[in-house]
Structures are given as structure tokens and as C-alpha cells.
Amino acid sequence: xxxxxxxxxxxxxxxxxxxxxxxxxxxxxxxxxxxxxxxxxxxxxxxxxxxxxxxxxxxxxxxxxxxxxxxxxxxxxxxxxxxxxxxxxxxxxxxxxxxxxxxxxxxxxxxxxxxxxxxxxxxxxxxxxxxxxxxxxxxxxxxxxxxxxxxxxxxxxxxxxxxxxxxxxxxxxxxxxxxxxxxxxxxxxxxxxxxxxxxxxxxxxxxxxxxxxxxxxxxxxxxxxxxxxxxxxxxxxxxxxxxxxxxxxxxxxxxxxxxxxxxxxxxxxxxxxxxxxxxxxxxxxxxxxxxxxxxxxxxxxxxxxxxxxxxxxxxxxxxxxxxxxxxxxxxxx
Numbered sequence: 001x002x003x004x005x006x007x008x009x010x011x012x013x014x015x016x017x018x019x020x021x022x023x024x025x026x027x028x029x030x031x032x033x034x035x036x037x038x039x040x041x042x043x044x045x046x047x048x049x050x051x052x053x054x055x056x057x058x059x060x061x062x063x064x065x066x067x068x069x070x071x072x073x074x075x076x077x078x079x080x081x082x083x084x085x086x087x088x089x090x091x092x093x094x095x096x097x098x099x100x101x102x103x104x105x106x107x108x109x110x111x112x113x114x115x116x117x118x119x120x121x122x123x124x125x126x127x128x129x130x131x132x133x134x135x136x137x138x139x140x141x142x143x144x145x146x147x148x149x150x151x152x153x154x155x156x157x158x159x160x161x162x163x164x165x166x167x168x169x170x171x172x173x174x175x176x177x178x179x180x181x182x183x184x185x186x187x188x189x190x191x192x193x194x195x196x197x198x199x200x201x202x203x204x205x206x207x208x209x210x211x212x213x214x215x216x217x218x219x220x221x222x223x224x225x226x227x228x229x230x231x232x233x234x235x236x237x238x239x240x241x242x243x244x245x246x247x248x249x250x251x252x253x254x255x256x257x258x259x260x261x262x263x264x265x266x267x268x269x270x271x272x273x274x275x276x277x278x279x280x281x282x283x284x285x286x287x288x289x290x291x292x293x294x295x296x297x298x299x300x301x302x303x304x305x306x307x308x309x310x311x312x313x314x315x316x317x318x319x320x321x322x323x324x325x326x327x328x329x330x331x332x333x
Contacts, residue, residue: 160309
């Protein structure tokens with residue numbers, strides 16, 4: 001049976017289109033759970049930038065969840081080309097799993113941290129409980145919403161910020177810091193696994209008087225509920241939340257996406273990438289772009305994890321590991 005040449009050529013064209021589509025490079029970005037909107041914008045901008053520079057069309061997929069759970073998924077086989085987290089502690093687990101080298105942080109500027117954040121407070125409109133600083137969070141009449149430090153980077157930073165405040169306020173008294181954090185978590189009615197879940201509990205379920213969360217999630221909560229329902233409180237001191245990024249060597253070598261994955265992360269450092277970070281209330285590392293938004297990013301003293309706990313490894317060992325300080329002080333509701 002013979003087919004007309006035009007049918008054959010049409011069929012061949014369809015095969016070529018299908019092959020081209022299937023061969024289009026695709027990256028998977030495994031990130032923590034309050035970066036969904038940010039990376040949607042980053043992805044669109046990078047795809048266009050890459051198309052302009054190379055003529056190649058690429059696809060960027062996203063996966064979000066509690067930071068520790070996300071990293072666990074990558075270790076268990078989630079084929080993420082890049083991992084974008086809110087703490088080095090989680091990414092270091094990929095080193096232990098032999099997915100990335102031990103010197104991963106040295107491969108991009110600022111120890112592979114293209115933008116930062118911090119922990120602020122969201123309160124109900126009019127601030128009916130008069131919450132102004134960390135000390136107000138341990139009052140018996142205040143319910144605090146914060147994600148679980150065992151599963152969430154957001155929760156760990158909130159915990160460390162509270163510890164750092166109490167430690168500094170008491171002149172370096174570790175026992176006072178421990179007692180303060182114990183009282184704070186006694187006021188937490190529910191521990192969500194991630195930052196977005198905590199925001200949902202506060203915003204949609206009406207739980208709590210104050211939400212502790214990242215600066216960018218504060219902006220999302222304000223947009224969702226509107227200024228007639230909630231407002232922001234900037235405490236006297238908080239924590240520097242660094243957001244490291246890495247390409248996953250074992251995955252990108254297998255998929256042949258190493259150059260693309262690296263370019264994707266390098267895009268975060270460009271003026272375009274830094275402007276997108278600022279748009280989503282992440283603090284740009286580019287000082288010129290940060291200086292453009294003095295009203296958006298309020299100046300406040302930011303303690304580093306190293307100042308508060310020595311290092312992320314030490315913080316994990318002392319505070320968040322099974323049997324650590326958090327397990328000792330937290331009583332399940």
C-alpha cells in the first residue's frame with residue numbers, strides 16, 4: 001500500500017515536532033513552600049532571557065513544601081536539577097547523600113546566597129493585643145502561629161530569632177533564652193509543617209493573634225487579607241535568613257542539564273533577578289537595588305545564625321535534632 005508523498009511529509013513533520021518538544025530541556029526546581037509566586041516570575045523571566053540568548057526554549061518546573069521535607073524528597077529520588085532553600089543546613093544533607101560536593105557554597109557569589117530575608121510579625125488589624133516586640137509573645141493572652149522547627153526552615157529561623165532576642169536581652173544568659181523560647185512555644189496552638197501552612201492557619205482559619213514568618217510571606221499575607229484586616233510589626237531585632245541555592249550534580253550530570261541549571265541560578269544574581277527578588281519582598285544582595293526600596297525593607301538589627309548558635313550544624317545538633325532543646329521544651333497540645 002502506497003501513501004502520497006504529502007502524507008509522508010506531513011507525518012514526518014509531526015514526528016519532528018514531537019521529537020523537538022520531547023527534547024526541549026526541562027529543569028525542576030525543588031524549593032521551600034513560600035517561594036511559589038517568586039519562582040513563577042523568575043522562571044518566566046529566565047525562559048525569555050535564555051530564549052533571547054540561545055534561541056532555545058526551556059521549561060522550568062517547580063516543587064514546593066517544607067524545606068526539610070523537600071530535601072528529603074531529593075535524597076529519596078526526586079530528580080531536582082536545582083534546590084533553592086532557606087538555610088544551608090538542608091542543602092548540606094545533599095552533601096551527606098553524595099548528591100553535591102562539600103564545597104557547593106563556594107561555587108556562586110555570597111556563599112551561594114543570592115537574596116536574604118528575616119522574620120517579622122503579622123498581627124490582626126489595630127493590633128488588639130498590643131504586640132510590639134518578642135517579649136509580648138510570651139504573655140499568657142497571646143496565641144502565636146509559627147511552623148514546626150523540626151520540619152520547616154521558617155520555624156527554625158523563628159525559633160532562633162526568639163532565642164537570639166532573649167539571649168541578647170539577658171546579657172548572654174542561655175538559661176534565660178531557653179526559658180523564653182519554652183514560654184513562647186507554650187503559646188503556639190498548632191504547629192504546621194511549613195510556612196505556607198502556618199500562614200493559612202492564621203489568615204484563613206483565624207488561628208492566633210500573631211504570625212511569625214518570613215518577610216516575603218508577610219507581604220503575601222497582607223495582599224491576601226488586605227490592610228483592613230492585618231498589619232505588620234517590625235521587632236527590635238531579628239535573624240538574618242540566608243537563602244542558599246545549588247545545582248544537584250548527580251542529577252544534572254545524568255540529565256545533561258548542568259550548564260542550564262547553573263545559568264538558571266546565576267540569573268538570580270543579575271539585575272533582573274535581583275529586581276524580581278525585591279518585588280517579592282526578598283532582600284536583594286545587590287546593594288544598589290536594595291537601596292531603591294527603603295520603605296519596603298525596614299532597617300533592623302539582624303543576628304546571624306553563627307552569632308546565635310555557632311553554626312547551622314551546631315544549631316541542628318543542640319536545638320532541632322531528636323532529643324534536642326526543642327524536643328525538651330515543647331509540650332504537644
